Amino acid sequence: DTAVSQTPKYLVTQMGNDKSIKCEQNLGHDTMYWYKQDSKKFLKIMFSYNNKELIINETVPNRFSPKSPDKAHLNLHINSLELGDSAVYFCASSQGDRANQPQHFGDGTRLSIL
Amino acid sequence: GQQLNQSPQSMFIQEGEDVSMNCTSSSIFNTWLWYKQDPGEGPVLLIALYKAGELTSNGRLTAQFGITRKDSFLNISASIPSDVGIYFCAGQLRGAQKLVFGQGTRLTINP
Numbered sequence: 635d636t637a638v639s640q641t642p643k644y645l646v647t648q649m650g651n652d653k654s655i656k657c658e659q660n661l662g663h664d665t666m667y668w669y670k671q672d673s674k675k676f677l678k679i680m681f682s683y684n685n686k687e688l689i690i691n692e693t694v695p696n697r698f699s700p701k702s703p704d705k706a707h708l709n710l711h712i713n714s715l716e717l718g719d720s721a722v723y724f725c726a727s728s729q730g731d732r733a734n735q736p737q738h739f740g741d742g743t744r745l746s747i748l
Numbered sequence: 749g750q751q752l753n754q755s756p757q758s759m760f761i762q763e764g765e766d767v768s769m770n771c772t773s774s775s776i777f778n779t780w781l782w783y784k785q786d787p788g789e790g791p792v793l794l795i796a797l798y799k800a801g802e803l804t805s806n807g808r809l810t811a812q813f814g815i816t817r818k819d820s821f822l823n824i825s826a827s828i829p830s831d832v833g834i835y836f837c838a839g840q841l842r843g844a845q846k847l848v849f850g851q852g853t854r855l856t857i858n859p
Binding site for chain 1: 778779781783785788789790791792793796798834836838840844845846847849851852854
């Protein structure tokens, strides 16, 4: 009955590889987000989709490409992984596209680049 | 750049003590949210504040939306071991579509 689920929980890979992280929410929300949490625990938004449409696209390298096949799913593909991509990536969802709606977070994907 | 200043960055307290942390900004916010993150998990919403001056409680937790709309505080009364974690404030800037997060306050409780 997990509300926002991300897979995988851990991802260890070599520099230069391409990887994907998947996210699914069963809350019936229509907005989903990707956040990056660095080693100092600072959380920063990367992307936001509302009803499969991109509404927030922060200054993120083009190597990061989100994809929303439907409003319950938001996946993140990363090309040519770099050392600086090591972080915890969180998916979140909320109802409506207004930023003041409470966001529900997944448990994160810990990405480590060797 | 960073638009929210959260303090303190860390706290070491004895079980049973009260805790207070706050977030300040030079900008005006429409919404303040307080989250807690346990190790290995994602942030969980504790309290949401939507109006200047609003004071809201959730059990032993109390948070307030500052009158100036530029700050918010979170208090925890009679701390217990399960309060350990990282607490984040998050705010929606007036006119913005996204949340910005504070740097977090790491709470450690000595038994």
